[in-house]
Amino acid sequence: MPGVDPKSYVSFDAKVRQAKAAERGKFQFLFLPDGPSQMVDIDNEAPNFNLDVMLTLAAIARETSRIGLIATGSTTFSEPYNLARQFKALDIMSHGRAGWNAVTSSGEDVAANYGQRIPSSADRYGRADEMVRLVQALWGSWGQDAWVHDQATGQFAKGDDVVPINLGGKYVASRGPLYIPPSEQGQPVVVHAGGSPNAHALAGRYASVAIGASFTIEDARAQRAAFRAGAERAGRDPDEIKYFPGLMTTIAKDRRTALDRRIAMTGRTFPQRTAYLQQMLGVRLDPARLDDPISPDQLAAARPSPHDPRSAHALKIARQGWSLRDVLAHGVIDYHPVIAGPAVEAADHMQEWFEAEAADGFWISPDIYEDGVDAFVDGVVPILQERGLFHTDYESATLRGHLGAPAQYGPDPRVMD
Amino acid sequence: MPGVDPKSYVSFDAKVRQAKAAERGKFQFLFLPDGPSQMVDIDNEAPNFNLDVMLTLAAIARETSRIGLIATGSTTFSEPYNLARQFKALDIMSHGRAGWNAVTSSGEDVAANYGQRIPSSADRYGRADEMVRLVQALWGSWGQDAWVHDQATGQFAKGDDVVPINLGGKYVASRGPLYIPPSEQGQPVVVHAGGSPNAHALAGRYASVAIGASFTIEDARAQRAAFRAGAERAGRDPDEIKYFPGLMTTIAKDRRTALDRRIAMTGRTFPQRTAYLQQMLGVRLDPARLDDPISPDQLAAARPSPHDPRSAHALKIARQGWSLRDVLAHGVIDYHPVIAGPAVEAADHMQEWFEAEAADGFWISPDIYEDGVDAFVDGVVPILQERGLFHTDYESATLRGHLGAPAQYGPDPRVMD
Ligand SMILES: Cc1cc2nc3c(=O)[nH]c(=O)nc-3n(C[C@H](O)[C@H](O)[C@H](O)COP(=O)(O)O)c2cc1C
Ligand SMILES: Cc1cc2nc3c(=O)[nH]c(=O)nc-3n(C[C@H](O)[C@H](O)[C@H](O)COP(=O)(O)O)c2cc1C
Numbered sequence: 001m002p003g004v005d006p007k008s009y010v011s012f013d014a015k016v017r018q019a020k021a022a023e024r025g026k027f028q029f030l031f032l033p034d035g036p037s038q039m040v041d042i043d044n045e046a047p048n049f050n051l052d053v054m055l056t057l058a059a060i061a062r063e064t065s066r067i068g069l070i071a072t073g074s075t076t077f078s079e080p081y082n083l084a085r086q087f088k089a090l091d092i093m094s095h096g097r098a099g100w101n102a103v104t105s106s107g108e109d110v111a112a113n114y115g116q117r118i119p120s121s122a123d124r125y126g127r128a129d130e131m132v133r134l135v136q137a138l139w140g141s142w143g144q145d146a147w148v149h150d151q152a153t154g155q156f157a158k159g160d161d162v163v164p165i166n167l168g169g170k171y172v173a174s175r176g177p178l179y180i181p182p183s184e185q186g187q188p189v190v191v192h193a194g195g196s197p198n199a200h201a202l203a204g205r206y207a208s209v210a211i212g213a214s215f216t217i218e219d220a221r222a223q224r225a226a227f228r229a230g231a232e233r234a235g236r237d238p239d240e241i242k243y244f245p246g247l248m249t250t251i252a253k254d255r256r257t258a259l260d261r262r263i264a265m266t267g268r269t270f271p272q273r274t275a276y277l278q279q280m281l282g283v284r285l286d287p288a289r290l291d292d293p294i295s296p297d298q299l300a301a302a303r304p305s306p307h308d309p310r311s312a313h314a315l316k317i318a319r320q321g322w323s324l325r326d327v328l329a330h331g332v333i334d335y336h337p338v339i340a341g342p343a344v345e346a347a348d349h350m351q352e353w354f355e356a357e358a359a360d361g362f363w364i365s366p367d368i369y370e371d372g373v374d375a376f377v378d379g380v381v382p383i384l385q386e387r388g389l390f391h392t393d394y395e396s397a398t399l400r401g402h403l404g405a406p407a408q409y410g411p412d413p414r415v416m417d
Numbered sequence: 418m419p420g421v422d423p424k425s426y427v428s429f430d431a432k433v434r435q436a437k438a439a440e441r442g443k444f445q446f447l448f449l450p451d452g453p454s455q456m457v458d459i460d461n462e463a464p465n466f467n468l469d470v471m472l473t474l475a476a477i478a479r480e481t482s483r484i485g486l487i488a489t490g491s492t493t494f495s496e497p498y499n500l501a502r503q504f505k506a507l508d509i510m511s512h513g514r515a516g517w518n519a520v521t522s523s524g525e526d527v528a529a530n531y532g533q534r535i536p537s538s539a540d541r542y543g544r545a546d547e548m549v550r551l552v553q554a555l556w557g558s559w560g561q562d563a564w565v566h567d568q569a570t571g572q573f574a575k576g577d578d579v580v581p582i583n584l585g586g587k588y589v590a591s592r593g594p595l596y597i598p599p600s601e602q603g604q605p606v607v608v609h610a611g612g613s614p615n616a617h618a619l620a621g622r623y624a625s626v627a628i629g630a631s632f633t634i635e636d637a638r639a640q641r642a643a644f645r646a647g648a649e650r651a652g653r654d655p656d657e658i659k660y661f662p663g664l665m666t667t668i669a670k671d672r673r674t675a676l677d678r679r680i681a682m683t684g685r686t687f688p689q690r691t692a693y694l695q696q697m698l699g700v701r702l703d704p705a706r707l708d709d710p711i712s713p714d715q716l717a718a719a720r721p722s723p724h725d726p727r728s729a730h731a732l733k734i735a736r737q738g739w740s741l742r743d744v745l746a747h748g749v750i751d752y753h754p755v756i757a758g759p760a761v762e763a764a765d766h767m768q769e770w771f772e773a774e775a776a777d778g779f780w781i782s783p784d785i786y787e788d789g790v791d792a793f794v795d796g797v798v799p800i801l802q803e804r805g806l807f808h809t810d811y812e813s814a815t816l817r818g819h820l821g822a823p824a825q826y827g828p829d830p831r832v833m834d
Contacts, residue, residue: 051510114590115590150423155460158460162459
């Protein structure tokens with residue numbers, strides 16, 4: 001896009017700048033997805049993910065002070081001891097702001113990077129369950145009050161309270177202990193991102209946050225209810241798990257300016273995307289005629305595809321008379337609902353979903369080209385604050401505090417029963 | 418120790434402060450060992466290793482600009498794709514200053530943290546060889562000139578030059594590619610630390626740096642020659658591998674002050690260490706009488722143990738008439754030769770070893786309590802500079818440049834033959 005540093009893909013400075021903008025906006029946390037793999041058209045697009053999520057958050061941890069820091073770590077393709085150590089070290093480094101998005105990884109492209117194939121869902125979630133328990137046990141293996149560091153007596157720690165865990169199951173095992181004392185929040189918060197029944201069960205047992213993808217209020221309500229039910233089945237209070245559906249934003253003074261920004265950013269991919277939109281609407285679309293509106297005949301013939309939950313919305317936008325290019329610029333085939341327009345539209349969307357009990361909050365993906373985060377912070381946040389829907393400052397210094405998640409150190413005793 | 422922050426074990430601020438002091442002294446690199454495990458007497462001592470070597474170096478990368486950053490990563494207990502990605506990301510983050518100390522890990526205490534037992538030496542070094550080749554192949558899988566990021570045409574990268582590697586052997590496999598372009602030095606430098614014939618062979622094939630432990634000039638010369646021979650056998654110029662034996666220092670205005678500092682730091686462990694010294698010297702020593710010199714009868718009867726290369730030096734110190742406590746304070750049973758005394762003694766030691774071709778440089782471990790690094794930088798470095806033995810400023814901005822290591826991107830074609 002014009003005016004943007006074309007090398008920002010490798011710029012840790014850029015990540016830190018965006019994180020500071022989010023902290024200025026009092027966001028409770030950053031959430032970094034991870035493959036690790038990249039299914040992008042590298043000729044035309046930068047890869048989606050960070051070079052490395054942990055190093056990115058390490059840089060951000062040192063240069064921010066309040067915002068929570070959640071990274072994705074695969075339960076299938078990570079060594080539990082390495083993962084446990086790195087997340088708890090990040091928790092120490094950030095003074096209690098770390099979270100682990102524990103996902104099983106589901107793409108064959110990811111598995112191939114590990115010289116493997118994707119295991120069955122039963123094996124992935126079986127291992128995920130063992131992983132979370134083992135990692136939490138390692139986190140708690142340095143007893144909460146073991147670190148005395150008493151200069152008068154010279155005692156460093158109570159050796160009897162820093163002890164091996166000797167846990168092993170069908171998939172993973174470790175002796176421990178992990179030589180890291182508790183952080184300001186004890187240990188990292190567990191997060192999950194997924195939508196299958198297995199995901200609801202895993203998140204129900206361990207997660208304080210579930211990140212979701214839903215395109216309608218009805219779907220989001222159903223997902224939120226499914227995670228809450230998962231928590232209840234595991235013996236927890238359903239309020240202990242917060243559901244955050246995604247929302248992508250391009251905030252600008254008006255719809256036209258926002259659409260033009262999105263065309264400048266992603267327009268190169270529109271010819272390919274036309275084929276996908278054609279399937280969603282069930283009519284033939286011509287990638288050579290991006291500037292024409294979809295014709296009345298085509299609109300009359302269009303039928304939203306039952307296989308894609310975004311189809312009805314895409315048809316609604318098409319019927320407003322936009323050109324094919326503008327329909328695509330609305331983000332009708334993006335990963336989450338898209339708001340491209342003035343700040344108040346994003347605020348209205350969030351208020352409506354929140355009041356309908358479809359969301360406890362949102363995972364916002366502002367377009368991150370230079371000032372995308374700032375546009376959200378300066379435009380949408382003040383409206384939410386005026387409406388009494390969003391805090392005006394951090395009430396806590398830890399991620400656990402930001403989320404209102406109960407204290408926990410080591411495994412949750414309710415779940416281990 | 419009095420006056421020291423007893424919580425510095427978890428302080429990333431302290432690590433960054435020490436790194437800045439080393440950079441002020443124009444050190445070519447930091448070298449962080451790693452278990453990962455901790456065999457310490459936690460009641461009395463802080464664990465030896467960093468909470469997490471990669472996060473520590475990430476913090477340091479952002480807050481320094483010239484010093485090289487070498488972290489230890491196990492070839493036995495790491496996933497190759499995860500390791501490759503994290504080191505190359507660190508290389509980007511530090512603008513070409515990263516190095517990987519590739520070690521096989523040899524302790525059962527480490528293996529137990531991974532729910533395993535230590536494999537045979539053949540299996541460890543077999544896997545290590547595959548690991549280094551695979552990791553270097555991943556590092557080179559984003560072609561050196563593939564990243565065009567051309568704002569005029571909109572092309573991001575040459576897709577044909579960012580391609581899978583599809584490498585697999587007996588131990589590890591990965592498809593790739595790794596979506597990280599070259600750093601300012603291309604890719605991280607490979608380092609090894611060990612002393613066995615297998616270590617000489619592995620380092621000979623891949624390493625630009627070998628870190629060693631030797632207590633005498635003769636032993637250091639032999640080790641250095643063994644690494645150089647390993648490089649020659651692999652078809653490389655022996656000057657491509659630099660040998661850096663360890664040296665531990667407590668620099669103070671005189672010997673007495675240095676010994677007192679070491680007693681304050683580690684004196685609590687002396688009663689246990691007495692038993693070890695007893696074995697080294699072959700005489701009975703009384704841990705209750707630390708303040709008495711070793712008696713003339715005992716000194717006459719003492720025989721240096723042939724099983725510990727430090728024994729002759731320990732006996733030499735004991736014969737100088739020091740108390741048992743002071744003998745231990747000289748560091749006679751530490752991991753490397755110890756200089757406890759004025760700066761000129763350290764400079765003399767280094768000059769003697771260097772001129773005897775026993776070292777290309779040194780891995781300095783100053784005692785790191787608050788001002789240990791500064792004492793070395795302010796005391797020893799100027800003497801070495803005056804003698805024309807050490808540079809007065811960095812000549813390069815990358816680790817590869819600091820070492821004079823030849824350019825390399827992807828695997829070394831000579832070794833792959
Ligand atoms: C909002 C959202 C974000 C996700 N982020 C990630 C991610 O960062 N990394 C990943 O491997 N999978 C991610 N997933 C995928 C899920 O973890 C899960 O693998 C996927 O939904 C398939 O479900 P299953 O694993 O239960 O079969 C995400 C899913 C959703 C809905
Ligand atoms: C100076 C030095 C530093 C070492 N640092 C590490 C280290 O940080 N981590 C590690 O696992 N092993 C380390 N080692 C151990 C060696 O990698 C190696 O495992 C050990 O010398 C045993 O030899 P072998 O593995 O060939 O049997 C170090 C060895 C030396 C001499």
